Amino acid sequence: MSQLRRIWNRIEAVAARGLLLAVAAAPLPVVLAVARVAARAAFVLWPRRRRIAVDNIRRAGIRADERRARALALDSFRAFATMVAETIVARRRLTRDNWAEHVVLHLPAEAEALLREPGQGLIVASAHLGNWEVAARAISMVKPICVAYRPFNNPELDQVAHAAREGEHLRLVSRLEAHPLRFMRALAGGDVVALMIDQHATRGRVAIRFFDRPAWATKSVAMLSLTTRMPLVFAFAVRTGPLRYEVHAAGPLEVARSGDREKDAAVITQALTAEVEKAVRQHPEQYLWGHRRWRSH
Amino acid sequence: MAEETLSALKALLGRPQPGAAPKLDVAAITGGTRIDEIGLDSLAILDFIYDVEDRFQIQIDITDLVALDKVSDLIDYVEAKRAG
Numbered sequence: 001m002s003q004l005r006r007i008w009n010r011i012e013a014v015a016a017r018g019l020l021l022a023v024a025a026a027p028l029p030v031v032l033a034v035a036r037v038a039a040r041a042a043f044v045l046w047p048r049r050r051r052i053a054v055d056n057i058r059r060a061g062i063r064a065d066e067r068r069a070r071a072l073a074l075d076s077f078r079a080f081a082t083m084v085a086e087t088i089v090a091r092r093r094l095t096r097d098n099w100a101e102h103v104v105l106h107l108p109a110e111a112e113a114l115l116r117e118p119g120q121g122l123i124v125a126s127a128h129l130g131n132w133e134v135a136a137r138a139i140s141m142v143k144p145i146c147v148a149y150r151p152f153n154n155p156e157l158d159q160v161a162h163a164a165r166e167g168e169h170l171r172l173v174s175r176l177e178a179h180p181l182r183f184m185r186a187l188a189g190g191d192v193v194a195l196m197i198d199q200h201a202t203r204g205r206v207a208i209r210f211f212d213r214p215a216w217a218t219k220s221v222a223m224l225s226l227t228t229r230m231p232l233v234f235a236f237a238v239r240t241g242p243l244r245y246e247v248h249a250a251g252p253l254e255v256a257r258s259g260d261r262e263k264d265a266a267v268i269t270q271a272l273t274a275e276v277e278k279a280v281r282q283h284p285e286q287y288l289w290g291h292r293r294w295r296s297h
Numbered sequence: 298m299a300e301e302t303l304s305a306l307k308a309l310l311g312r313p314q315p316g317a318a319p320k321l322d323v324a325a326i327t328g329g330t331r332i333d334e335i336g337l338d339s340l341a342i343l344d345f346i347y348d349v350e351d352r353f354q355i356q357i358d359i360t361d362l363v364a365l366d367k368v369s370d371l372i373d374y375v376e377a378k379r380a381g
Contacts, residue, residue, distance in 0.1 A: 121359075175339075179333055179339075180332075180333055180337050180339045181332070181333065181339075181342065181363055182339060183339060185363045187359060188359045188360045188362075188363045204340040204341075218340075220339070220340050220343070223340060223344060224343060226343070226347055227346040227347050227350075227359075228359045229356075229359070230359070257347075259351055261344060261351070
């Protein structure tokens with residue numbers, strides 16, 4: 001690593017630490033106002049990401065015309081900035097005693113029973129909708145949770161972000177971490193394992209349809225379910241107000257094995273993707289549209 | 298028996314996989330190889346477990362699986378399951 005890169009990495013990490021301290025200390029209305037301004041600035045100054053979001057919204061058929069698609073894309077940018085801001089705030093404000101005042105669980109009875117049963121492993125598939133970080137934090141108040149994440153390229157920044165996102169029973173596990181049995185161990189230990197399923201996958205993937213368009217999705221969640229036979233649910237948290245969320249879930253999904261591994265993985269992943277699509281249709285303004293979801297390679 | 302099972306496991310590991318799964322040095326795998334040193338990532342090992350269950354018509358319990366250390370432990374486990 002070059003000296004210049006090291007210096008830049010340090011600057012990023014120090015800036016991130018400063019931002020975290022400032023956001024954590026400031027009153028929530030101020031934090032949310034700043035997040036809205038930041039979202040507007042990003043929308044204006046990041047034309048590539050804005051274009052991707054607008055195109056995705058139109059391709060999904062959520063908004064047909066350019067003007068309304070742009071408005072929804074701006075809402076999506078705001079939702080993301082709010083998500084980041086409230087995630088930082090939630091780290092200090094959500095406690096074991098008060099979390100249920102902030103996050104209401106609307107789970108099917110069977111899914112709720114699995115979540116509350118000590119020692120019962122549970123696989124949760126989720127999507128970049130609402131606030132997935134707060135959802136994980138809330139679930140960690142009920143049962144230890146292990147969340148797969150993609151580390152930043154800057155290791156110093158990653159360390160800062162990692163510390164800010166983890167919690168007492170909320171463990172982040174890098175997708176690049178070496179031990180291949182890490183998620184199985186967590187499930188065997190009775191933890192929740194949460195993975196995102198709504199982004200383009202370059203390997204270990206299956207072909208699915210998302211908003212009736214061909215896309216690629218990771219088959220990790222499906223394979224984890226097929227091999228561990230642990231119950232699998234889809235869950236997401238929508239924002240209902242300042243630091244207020246509702247967690248919704250579907251499942252547990254029935255998982256049958258046919259002996260054709262790739263086919264089984266595709267069937268499960270498609271079923272999960274259909275749940276993502278249903279949730280996104282209900283809350284399109286809270287979805288992260290600025291991701292290149294439909295790629296041919 | 299153990300040799301046969303090892304050969305069958307190596308055959309599964311050597312099968313071409315969909316996508317761009319990294320190639321394994323299957324010839325170098327012995328009973329003494331640690332499972333986490335076979336060269337499988339967290340997804341490839343799930344594929345492998347599925348294939349082992351399918352090939353030997355057994356069901357591997359997750360709590361048993363995470364306690365296995367070496368390939369020889371897996372061989373013993375598979376053979377015990379088949380016998381039982």
